[in-house]
Structure formats: C-alpha cells, structure tokens
Amino acid sequence: MQWWVVVGGGGHRTNRQVRDHRAPDDTPIGYFPLNLGNVPPQATFANDLFDVLSQLLPRCQRISLTLKSLNEERYVSPAQNRDAALDVGLAAGDLQLVEGTWVLVEEAGLEDGTLNERGVGNISNLGKLIRTAKLPYLIPHGEMDREVDYGVLVQVAPHYFFRILPIQVDCYIPLRPRSSSPSTTISTPADPSPLSSTTLQTVRRYLATSSHRSTYEIPPTMVDAITKDYADRRSSGSAVDMTDLSRRLEVAKLLCRSLGRERLDEEIWERSGSLEAERIVRVREGVVGKTDGGAGAARGGDRGEIKFGGV
Numbered sequence: 001m002q003w004w005v006v007v008g009g010g011g012h013r014t015n016r017q018v019r020d021h022r023a024p025d026d027t028p029i030g031y032f033p034l035n036l037g038n039v040p041p042q043a044t045f046a047n048d049l050f051d052v053l054s055q056l057l058p059r060c061q062r063i064s065l066t067l068k069s070l071n072e073e074r075y076v077s078p079a080q081n082r083d084a085a086l087d088v089g090l091a092a093g094d095l096q097l098v099e100g101t102w103v104l105v106e107e108a109g110l111e112d113g114t115l116n117e118r119g120v121g122n123i124s125n126l127g128k129l130i131r132t133a134k135l136p137y138l139i140p141h142g143e144m145d146r147e148v149d150y151g152v153l154v155q156v157a158p159h160y161f162f163r164i165l166p167i168q169v170d171c172y173i174p175l176r177p178r179s180s181s182p183s184t185t186i187s188t189p190a191d192p193s194p195l196s197s198t199t200l201q202t203v204r205r206y207l208a209t210s211s212h213r214s215t216y217e218i219p220p221t222m223v224d225a226i227t228k229d230y231a232d233r234r235s236s237g238s239a240v241d242m243t244d245l246s247r248r249l250e251v252a253k254l255l256c257r258s259l260g261r262e263r264l265d266e267e268i269w270e271r272s273g274s275l276e277a278e279r280i281v282r283v284r285e286g287v288v289g290k291t292d293g294g295a296g297a298a299r300g301g302d303r304g305e306i307k308f309g310g311v
Contacts, residue, residue, distance in 0.1 A: 028133045029246075030250060030253070032250050032254070033130050033151075033152035033153070033154065033169050033170075033171070034152070034153050034154065034169070034171050035154045035156065035169035035170075035171060035172040035173065036153060036154065036155050036156070036173055036174075036175065037156050037172055037173065037175065038156075038157075038174040038176075039108055039155045039156060039157055039175060040108075040157075041108045041109075041157045043108075043109075045108075046062075046064075046104075046106050046108060046155060049104070049155070050062055050104055053102060053153075055195065055200055056200070056203055056204060056207060057102050057207065058100060058208075059097070059098055059100060059101040059102065060101065060102045060103075060104060061094070061095070061097055061101050061102070061103050061104070062104050062106060063076075063094060063095070063103060063104065063106065063126070064106045064109050065105065065106060065107050065109060065110055066109045066110060066111070067110065067111060067113045067114075067115070067119070070115060070118070070119035070122050070123065071115060071116045071118055071119040072118070074094055074122055075091070075093050075094065075118075075122065076093050076094050076095050076121075076122045076125045076126050076129075077093040077095065077096075077121075077122075077125040077135060077136045077137060077138050077143075078090055078091060078092055078093040078096045078135075078137050078138065079091050079093065079137070079138035079139075080137075080138065080139045080140060090137070093125075093135075095125075095126070095129060095135055095148075095150075096135065097148070097150065099148065099149040099150075100149055100150075100151075101150050101151070102150065102151040102152075102153065103150050103151065103152050103153070104153050105126070105130075105152065105153070105154045106155050107154065107155060107157065108155060108156070108157040110157075128145075129148065129150070129152075130152050130154070130169065132145075133147060133148055133149070133150065134146065134147055134148065135148050152169075154169050170243060170247055171247060171279075172279075172283060173279055173282070174282045174283060174285075176282060209260075210257045210258055210260070211257070213257050213260075213262070215262045216253055216256060216257070216262055216263075216264075217262060217263045217264070218263075218264045219263060219264065219265075222264050222265065222266070222269065225266065225269070226245075226249075226269065230245055244276075247276065248272050248273060248276050249272075251272040251275055251276060252264055252268050252269055252271075252272035255268050255271055255275075256268055
C-alpha cells in the first residue's frame with residue numbers, strides 16, 4: 001500500500017492551520033494520526049521502524065507504553081509543582097516537544113495489569129493529545145491546553161488494537177504477513193540494508209517539500225463529483241458516513257502533495273478510493289479480530305484505577 005505518503009507528507013499541520021480549522025467536537029480538520037495494527041510484539045520491529053523514520057524525518061519521539069512506565073516512571077504532560085519537595089516550577093513532560101515532531105506510540109509492550117491514578121492520567125493526557133492535537137499542561141486546581149503540531153503513529157500488537165486509550169484513531173491500517181498462512185507472523189529483516197546517503201538526502205528533501213506544500217484546491221467540478229459520489233453511495237445502502245468521507249478527502253489531499261500537485265482531480269480521487277478500499281479489506285480480513293474501519297473502544301474515566309488485558 002502507498003500509505004507512506006502520509007508520513008512526513010502531511011500527517012501533521014502547522015499550528016495556524018490547527019487553530020483555524022477545527023470540527024465542532026474540537027478535532028482538528030486535516031490532522032491525521034495513524035494506527036498501525038498487527039505489529040509484531042518483538043522489540044526489533046519497533047526498533048527498526050524507529051531507526052528508519054529517525055533517518056527520514058527531522059524529529060521523532062518514542063512513547064513505549066508499559067505498566068511500569070505509565071504507573072511509576074513516565075509523565076506525559078508538563079505539570080506545575082509536581083514534586084512538592086522540589087520548587088522547580090513547571091516540570092517537563094515526555095510530550096513537551098519541538099513542533100513538527102513525529103510521535104511513535106508503542107503499545108506492544110503492554111501486559112495484563114492495573115493502571116493506578118498516575119497511569120490513568122498519563123493515558124488520558126496522551127489520548128487527548130492524539131484526538132485534539134492539544135497537550136494538557138497540569139497546573140494547581142486544573143489544566144491548560146496548548147495546541148501542538150505533531151504527527152502521530154500508533155503501533156498496536158495483534159491482541160490489543162489500541163484498547164486502552166480513551167479515543168479512536170480513525171485511520172487503522174493492519175500489517176499483513178508475507179505468507180498467506182494464518183499462522184505466519186510479520187517479521188523484519190535481521191539486518192536491514194541501510195539507505196545510501198544520496199537516497200537519504202533525496203527522500204528527506206521530498207518529504208520536507210511535500211509536507212510544507214500549503215496550496216491545495218478542490219475545484220467546483222470535483223466538489224460536485226464528490227457530493228454526487230457520496231450521495232449515490234448512501235442511497236445504495238452503503239454504510240459510508242461523514243467520517244469515511246473526511247478520511248478519504250484527507251488521503252486525496254496527501255496524494256496530491258506526494259505528487260507535487262495543487263488541485264484535486266478525478267484521477268487522484270479514484271486513487272484515494274482504491275487505497276481506502278484496500279485498507280477496509282485488510283481490516284475485514286480479521287487480522288486482529290475486528291471488522292470495523294475505526295479504532296478500539298474507549299476505556300474508563302479520567303482518574304482512578306483501570307484494568308486491561310489482551311483480547
């Protein structure tokens with residue numbers, strides 16, 4: 001699949017775009033986090049993926065979710081007066097990052113267990129960032145939200161499907177084993193070949209150019225064609241809804257950027273439909289035991305303890 005056009009090619013937006021374009025539920029329009037599913041639980045896969053993206057993108061940050069890190073080690077959000085014994089003012093959080101950073105959330109390391117109050121708070125704040133592109137700053141008696149410009153790639157193992165975060169990551173893309181055998185697992189090469197310096201520079205330049213291309217237009221003729229296509233699908237009994245339409249529109253925009261184009265045309269629109277159709281087929285194959293095109297279910301309240309485990 002050609003979903004790599006999203007990474008570095010428009011998965012995050014500028015702060016001005018995030019501020020000026022938000023849906024009624026506060027979700028940024030055009031903000032496009034990805035949920036990569038059926039990821040092998042072996043650490044080598046996550047390490048290799050992070051190494052590759054770190055070579056191609058300016059800034060990457062790993063957030064490995066484990067019970068110990070969530071409950072005892074990690075603080076996702078900045079907080080004021082976090083430690084009463086230390087007067088340090090505002091203490092940094094793991095997601096207090098430079099704008100334009102890509103955040104790789106890794107759920108494969110989770111095991112059955114209980115999240116305490118600190119762990120639930122971390123999950124809640126991480127979920128808010130992924131859903132709204134806003135990072136909570138915790139202050140006495142409340143919190144303040146700061147808009148951020150991050151790209152997000154969530155990686156989930158076959159038995160989780162992003163179950164613990166209280167959000168939905170709309171674009172879920174399951175990996176496929178190379179063999180058709182159901183028992184075959186996805187693996188990465190033991191010694192992946194490094195890219196040449198020339199290739200690295202070319203890819204970096206391409207991603208930087210495509211991600212900062214701001215001009216994009218949907219001509220009136222395409223607006224009419226898209227409206228008719230959506231209406232025809234709905235009238236024919238298709239389960240397509242506005243979320244599906246918004247996702248396809250965003251993919252079409254990213255395809256335009258990846259090809260250096262500034263106007264949506266019929267070719268790109270059809271190509272975006274083919275990508276979405278292939279994604280849905282993968283989801284319906286039941287790679288992770290789910291059949292819907294969205295992401296996992298919400299979990300629990302904002303505070304307290306919650307328990308979770310594999311499916």
